[in-house]
Amino acid sequence: MGKSYQKQWTGVFGDPVDDNPTVVMEQAAFDAAGIPMEYLTIQVKKGDLEAAVQGMRAMNFTGINITMPHKGEVLQYLDEISESARIMGAVNTVYWKNGKLAGENTDGKGFLKSIQDGEVPIKGKKAVILGAGGAARAIAVELADAGIKTVTVINKNKAHGQALADIINTKTNAEGVFIPWENSVHIPEDTDILINATPVGFTDDKKPDIVYEDMKAGMTVCDVIPNKAWTGFLLEAKEKGLRTFNGLQMLVNQGAIAFELWTGEPAPVDVMREAMEKEYGVELF
Known part of the structure; x- marks a missing residue:
């Protein structure tokens, strides 16, 4: 089989989203695990979420994080919602499950x-x-x-x-x-x-x-x-x-769950934590 140039895509939809640091730990995790996946930080304005979800379906995204202000609205655009996320009325992680676009809340x-x-x-x-x-x-x-x-x-x-x-x-x-x-x-x-x-x-x-x-x-x-x-x-x-x-500690833990939903592999939590510690110059745990 010849060399493949295709990469898998994940990321986050939100507004504002430019200050969201999830890419730091998720990209470090993908790279450490040798998974050809890129994490994109994407501004999706209010009113554009449905089109954005349709776009990730069409472009075969592996999954996506959802942040404010879209965590409640996104439920109506998914095929399946976990019971806990349904009770909460909010989803922050979208992934594929048995061919269906599913929603979970890892916050x-x-x-x-x-x-x-x-x-x-x-x-x-x-x-x-x-x-x-x-x-x-x-x-x-x-x-x-x-x-x-x-x-x-x-x-x-x-x-x-x-x-x-x-x-x-x-x-x-x-x-x-x-x-x-x-x-x-x-x-x-x-x-x-x-x-x-x-x-x-x-x-x-x-x-x-x-x-x-x-x-x-x-x-x-x-x-x-x-x-x-x-x-x-x-x-x-x-x-x-x-x-x-702090929220960085929570972010690492919920990001590890998202990594596992997207890849089916154990998350390299130490790598994710170290990436965030380096980014912010602090010790998280």
């Missing part, structure tokens, strides 16, 4: 693995999530499945926040609570795990409008922002001596 799974690897207690604990978008829904459902007692959702859009609390109450064994986000919102005193699942801090140095004095000793503080090791939100927790987990 929550990546987050859960990060804090489990860090031996953070989950069962019987209380979590507070800022935001009610795709990442928030994924994390809330995975925490509930892992035995969290209560998930409190704080969100500015009351309908979306209450909808996520309702999902937790009706489709999991955890308790879902909604608190409207009005001005500088207070964090419940009995919070064990506090998670920023909003995009605040993604494109600037802003931080969520909460009362930071409510961050108390013993609280674990997490941020899902995937393009920096220290957000303003996490720096507040660091100054108080609290344990923190």
